Amino acid sequence: MKDISVSSRGEIFIDRRIEDVWRSVTLEVSRWAPTVEKAELVSGEWDKQGRVIMITKKEGLDIDPFYLEAIRMDPCKQLVNKFDTDQVYGFNDISLIEIGGKTKVIYSKYFSYKIEIEPLSSQEKSDDTRQSLYLGPLKEYVENNY
Numbered sequence: 001m002k003d004i005s006v007s008s009r010g011e012i013f014i015d016r017r018i019e020d021v022w023r024s025v026t027l028e029v030s031r032w033a034p035t036v037e038k039a040e041l042v043s044g045e046w047d048k049q050g051r052v053i054m055i056t057k058k059e060g061l062d063i064d065p066f067y068l069e070a071i072r073m074d075p076c077k078q079l080v081n082k083f084d085t086d087q088v089y090g091f092n093d094i095s096l097i098e099i100g101g102k103t104k105v106i107y108s109k110y111f112s113y114k115i116e117i118e119p120l121s122s123q124e125k126s127d128d129t130r131q132s133l134y135l136g137p138l139k140e141y142v143e144n145n146y
Contacts (some may be wrong), residue, residue: 007111017103025096
């Protein structure tokens with residue numbers, strides 16, 4: 001078995017206050033993340049560092065439920081989650097910056113697949129366009145609900 005490491009980064013401006021975006025990022029992930037069916041609190045408090053949530057992906061994605069541990073939570077600034085499954089492990093980092101009444105969201109992922117696959121091209125290893133899968137729905141959810 002060979003680990004294949006991948007990183008990606010994306011940015012988007014959301015026309016809402018940073019507190020509203022933070023609430024959506026930390027408490028309402030299953031309402032905006034298009035691949036997430038359910039996010040359940042397993043340990044700790046939703047908005048506190050150290051909390052663990054179980055993520056269940058939508059049917060058809062062939063990914064078993066897995067745990068996200070908030071290893072860094074700086075309210076209205078940064079959330080860093082650690083995950084480790086049979087298939088993939090790594091971190092995601094969601095950072096927020098308020099600029100002129102809008103919120104800039106920076107979403108980065110660093111992870112490694114634990115599967116036998118052909119080596120990824122350098123484009124696939126850093127395909128930042130895949131971040132729009134999450135950033136667009138987050139923007140739409142927050143701007144339509146706050």
